[in-house]
Amino acid sequence: MATDTRTRILDASAALLARQGYNATGVKQIVTEAKAPFGSVYHHFPGGKQEIGAAAVVISGKLYEQLIPAVFDNTPDLPTGVRWFFNGAAQHLVETDFADACPIATVALETASTSEQMREACAAVFNSWIAAGSEMQQTRGGLSPESARRLTIAMIAALEGAFVLARAQRSVEPLEVAGELVAEAAEREQSLGQRAVSRAPASDETSG
Amino acid sequence: MATDTRTRILDASAALLARQGYNATGVKQIVTEAKAPFGSVYHHFPGGKQEIGAAAVVISGKLYEQLIPAVFDNTPDLPTGVRWFFNGAAQHLVETDFADACPIATVALETASTSEQMREACAAVFNSWIAAGSEMQQTRGGLSPESARRLTIAMIAALEGAFVLARAQRSVEPLEVAGELVAEAAEREQSLGQRAVSRAPASDETSG
DNA sequence: GTCTATACTTTGATAGAC
């Protein structure tokens, strides 16, 4: 059984938005790529381009989120995982001739001030990444919820910004530098966290 | 004397590209905003939209670059300057309702794989920022050229990525977290650099 | 539900009068 029309439209949209951004991707291009009749778009997505875009962003976000456990579940420690993460991103960037970086960053910047529906979809994706990364860093790094959240946000921000520089300069240097910055921060946080854990099993809620 | 047509076109383009990105900004919108006749665009910029965009990006880049000395020339030390820099960016973001972040990041992502002319213009701007930041950090922080370059790239990357998250989430939290990460890295680098300086006035060219 | 044809707008760009 082949995938249905709706799924093909979303998959094609996710791929096009990731590579071209929101404004450069036309509905006509989407249906051509999805091998779908034009009218089907507005049958499955009455909200038009914005509704397609928002749904496609969420799909890309869920796929990309799987990279977090895929990388960090096999790492000996947190800083090593961070280095793997940035190295893997750099390698993928080179393999795709600096085309495939973050699937939603371009869309997020384009639509942040022009489409509330798209902005909220992108924000939801970033929040899910932060939640997934924070939980991973608490489990694998022994970090407190607050430290894990902060380190995760810093990691995502450093990665996103390094992507911007790397694609413009066609160089992985920004990814190497940003990755090392975050990895060293992870080293300090992890040693602090593990020390805290070995001293006091639960520093919070001692009075509750 | 009022500004001439060419200058008005470039100023209007720089403002529109910063807020809307490249693909959302039309040539017709530019001439309307610049109060210029439509045909003038192709008289002054035979290369069309790409030539206007490339020139406007360079102008925005030079303006934004002035923020580096404006902030760091008055700071007591490097880490404080880093915190001022991120705090100022956060404040400006809130004041503009999360519209004005980096004037070229959106354009850079949009055009990195579709217009070599635009990509090179953005890359040139980023390189000029890295050069200016590196020189500042060598002068004010006592960092080696290599350390200064790496810390500057990390600072710009962290700022750019924090902008992406902040605009999508309409929150300055990413700027606070990313800024603190870079500031703490600057603290370590500066103490290392100044120690090296006080031990050996000129570690390089000792044999020349 | 599927698919075609089309309406209407806007795009980047050009020609040519002045």
Add this chain to the structure above:
DNA sequence: GTCTATCAAAGTATAGAC
């Protein structure tokens, strides 16, 4: 060098046959 008129193509969205 200024400005208007216009082009061909692409944009999103809709109507309506099947």
